[in-house]
Amino acid sequence: MADRLRLMQGNEACALAAAMAGVRFFAGYPITPSTEIAEQMSEMLPKLGGKFIQMEDEIASMAAIVGASLAGMKSMTATSGPGFSLKQENIGFATFTEVPCVVVNVQRTGPSTGLPTNTAQGDMMQAKYGSHGDIPAIALYPSTVPEIFDMTIKAINISEMLRQPVILLMDEIIAHMREKILVPTQEEVDKMLVSRPKPAKGIDKYLPYDASMSDVPPLAAYGEGYRFHVTGLYHDATGFPTSKPAEVDAKIRRIHRKVNNVVDDITFLRYDQMDDAEYAIVSCGSTARSARRAVVLAREKGIKVGSLQLKTIWPFPEAKVSEVCSKVKKVIVPEMNMGQMVHEVERVAKGRCKVVPYNRVDGEPLTPEEILETLAKEVAW
Amino acid sequence: MAEAWDFLRTDKMPHIWCPGCGHGVMMNALLRTMAKLDVNKDDICVVSGIGCASRLPGYLDFNTLHTTHGRALAFATGIKLANPRLKVIVVSGDGDATAIGGNHLIHAARRNMDITLICMNNNIYGMTNGQYSPMTPTSMLATTAPYGNLERNFDLCKLVEGCGANYVARATAAHPRNISQYIEYALTHKGFQFVEVMTQCPTYYGRRNKLGGPVEMINSLKQNTILNTAAAKLPPEKLEGKIQIGEFVKKEELTYLDRFDAMVDRITGGVKP
Numbered sequence: 001m002a003d004r005l006r007l008m009q010g011n012e013a014c015a016l017a018a019a020m021a022g023v024r025f026f027a028g029y030p031i032t033p034s035t036e037i038a039e040q041m042s043e044m045l046p047k048l049g050g051k052f053i054q055m056e057d058e059i060a061s062m063a064a065i066v067g068a069s070l071a072g073m074k075s076m077t078a079t080s081g082p083g084f085s086l087k088q089e090n091i092g093f094a095t096f097t098e099v100p101c102v103v104v105n106v107q108r109t110g111p112s113t114g115l116p117t118n119t120a121q122g123d124m125m126q127a128k129y130g131s132h133g134d135i136p137a138i139a140l141y142p143s144t145v146p147e148i149f150d151m152t153i154k155a156i157n158i159s160e161m162l163r164q165p166v167i168l169l170m171d172e173i174i175a176h177m178r179e180k181i182l183v184p185t186q187e188e189v190d191k192m193l194v195s196r197p198k199p200a201k202g203i204d205k206y207l208p209y210d211a212s213m214s215d216v217p218p219l220a221a222y223g224e225g226y227r228f229h230v231t232g233l234y235h236d237a238t239g240f241p242t243s244k245p246a247e248v249d250a251k252i253r254r255i256h257r258k259v260n261n262v263v264d265d266i267t268f269l270r271y272d273q274m275d276d277a278e279y280a281i282v283s284c285g286s287t288a289r290s291a292r293r294a295v296v297l298a299r300e301k302g303i304k305v306g307s308l309q310l311k312t313i314w315p316f317p318e319a320k321v322s323e324v325c326s327k328v329k330k331v332i333v334p335e336m337n338m339g340q341m342v343h344e345v346e347r348v349a350k351g352r353c354k355v356v357p358y359n360r361v362d363g364e365p366l367t368p369e370e371i372l373e374t375l376a377k378e379v380a381w
Numbered sequence: 382m383a384e385a386w387d388f389l390r391t392d393k394m395p396h397i398w399c400p401g402c403g404h405g406v407m408m409n410a411l412l413r414t415m416a417k418l419d420v421n422k423d424d425i426c427v428v429s430g431i432g433c434a435s436r437l438p439g440y441l442d443f444n445t446l447h448t449t450h451g452r453a454l455a456f457a458t459g460i461k462l463a464n465p466r467l468k469v470i471v472v473s474g475d476g477d478a479t480a481i482g483g484n485h486l487i488h489a490a491r492r493n494m495d496i497t498l499i500c501m502n503n504n505i506y507g508m509t510n511g512q513y514s515p516m517t518p519t520s521m522l523a524t525t526a527p528y529g530n531l532e533r534n535f536d537l538c539k540l541v542e543g544c545g546a547n548y549v550a551r552a553t554a555a556h557p558r559n560i561s562q563y564i565e566y567a568l569t570h571k572g573f574q575f576v577e578v579m580t581q582c583p584t585y586y587g588r589r590n591k592l593g594g595p596v597e598m599i600n601s602l603k604q605n606t607i608l609n610t611a612a613a614k615l616p617p618e619k620l621e622g623k624i625q626i627g628e629f630v631k632k633e634e635l636t637y638l639d640r641f642d643a644m645v646d647r648i649t650g651g652v653k654p
């Protein structure tokens with residue numbers, strides 16, 4: 001117990017959770033503020049029967065984890081903004097070919113090289129729209145070290161369950177901060193784990209994209225005797241190229257449907273003092289920490305405000321945010337960007353409440369006091 | 382005894398290649414080698430990028446992966462490391478391997494990663510209708526070099542040798558036996574194994590440069606090449622304009638996986654995780 005109660009860095013918690021959840025392949029390219037994840041994996045994996053490799057760039061890292069996953073290993077990579085941009089083509093490939101893997105993006109101040117390496121939340125939209133074509137994105141975003149541990153496992157599970165990449169967003173603050181965490185035992189972690197659907201033993205013909213039984217077709221591994229084909233071209237149930245309009249339409253709709261089908265299961269939220277709230281703060285990541293503190297400060301002044309932390313960013317938790325918007329007078333959306341998630345909140349609010357953006361974009365943490373000040377102005381107005 | 386035919390996905394025919402395309406000669410030689418080695422299909426994984434050459438894996442009855450342009454070696458690296466039992470072969474075009482994929486090529490070779498790379502070099506971007514590639518010789522015409530190519534091309538075998546590969550060889554579509562022989566060596570040895578196969582693209586490279594049809598192009602591949610062992614006996618002036626084929630590097634240096642396994646033994650004291 002004593003050695004399970006630890007003071008741990010966010011990146012370290014992410015790496016440890018991944019290793020405990022069975023990730024056995026990690027490919028990466030150094031970039032602050034994500035590098036500690038690669039460093040930890042390089043130390044742990046060879047001792048666990050896994051493999052770590054530092055590739056020549058982020059494009060190659062993304063490619064390598066997809067290859068390793070197709071060969072049957074749970075796989076992960078970690079990066080930050082510039083590297084996240086480079087990974088996009090192969091994230092699209094993995095989504096379209098339905099290969100499970102986890103991509104951690106520890107956000108730093110952009111655009112471009114930006115402010116290495118201050119904090120930011122500038123990649124919220126890139127996590128959804130970064131790759132070309134129409135891909136169904138899944139992105140999770142913790143706000144504390146224990147949450148990082150937990151959400152890393154959830155990201156791995158969701159990717160396995162749905163056969164698709166999951167983005168784990170972080171920001172420099174939570175990745176580099178140290179907090180108390182009670183690390184679960186391996187047995188406890190094992191109980192949480194989900195594995196990818198596998199083809200039934202002894203089948204004659206394995207079809208890697210046969211969705212007749214489920215929107216998530218079983219995934220064999222290379223070398224298991226099925227000799228299947230995977231391509232980034234539109235493909236039919238057999239995995240081979242097709243350009244038949246009906247099959248093209250069915251494929252793209254199915255990969256979106258498989259995510260939409262489980263929205264409730266993959267939506268993670270945290271509510272603080274929302275029961276009687278007249279005002280709400282909707283936020284994520286390190287900003288949600290400031291939001292929770294702002295709630296405490298505002299309540300001391302008698303303002304009935306609560307906080308909704310989005311731990312699932314994509315698919316956007318429309319129903320739950322909508323519920324909040326129907327109950328409160330105003331929603332404050334503090335973000336360390338020029339305003340990204342605020343558009344989603346506005347979209348679901350449908351004019352039922354006022355949606356107020358607050359944006360900090362100087363690379364410094366967004367503080368509780370700023371949120372409180374914004375809130376106080378709105379209350380007085 | 383297996384035959385080349387046995388390794389084809391015949392239901393995926395006809396293939397997409399133009400009549401007279403040289404890529405098919407390479408595929409034929411590859412499959413004959415597979416038959417000769419009597420490989421277990423389940424243990425072979427063939428990976429490609431994007432291009433005419435890269436459509437090849439779809440026709441082969443192995444574990445096959447058609448990835449993104451230039452990235453095949455990086456995907457293949459992940460596959461090989463995750464399952465070292467698999468024999469991993471990458472097939473690529475010249476643009477795929479040397480332009481967009483050039484960085485992955487030099488690093489896979491530098492690591493001496495246990496992968497066989499067969500690059501089908503037709504000196505052009507075939508699939509996108511004939512733009513110049515890093516393998517288009519200077520002055521030759523392409524749709525994006527209408528006044529002649531200003532750039533110099535790689536000597537690809539020298540490049541890969543310089544990067545540290547264990548095996549480097551070159552053959553052409555006019556020398557199918559050499560292709561088979563070199564691929565056989567590559568498939569039965571460890572580390573980075575590289576075979577460049579010069580192929581003809583009559584549709585774009587040949588037509589634009591008035592090199593004739595497939596027959597004329599094959600003939601010129603025959604006439605303009607010389608075996609490196611024969612070349613070694615000739616004075617330089619006799620080698621002008623000739624491309625050397627043959628085996629250029631044959632080493633058995635430690636591979637990435639050799640080093641990885643040794644490291645695991647060292648840090649675990651030999652107790653397999």
Ligand SMILES: Cc1ncc(C[n+]2csc(CCOP(=O)(O)OP(=O)(O)O)c2C)c(N)n1
Nearest residue numbers: 431432433434450474475476477506507508
């Ligand atoms: C990222 C990206 N850039 C460009 C392309 C377009 N493209 C497809 S194939 C190709 C060139 C292929 O040439 P090569 O590798 O020599 O193969 P060949 O067709 O000659 O066999 C290009 C540029 C692409 N598919 N993806």
Ligand code: SF4
Nearest residue numbers: 398399402433507582
């Ligand atoms: S365009 Fe050239 S490389 Fe492509 S199939 Fe035709 S002949 Fe072969």
Ligand SMILES: [Mg+2]
Nearest residue numbers: 474475505507
């Ligand atoms: Mg080419």
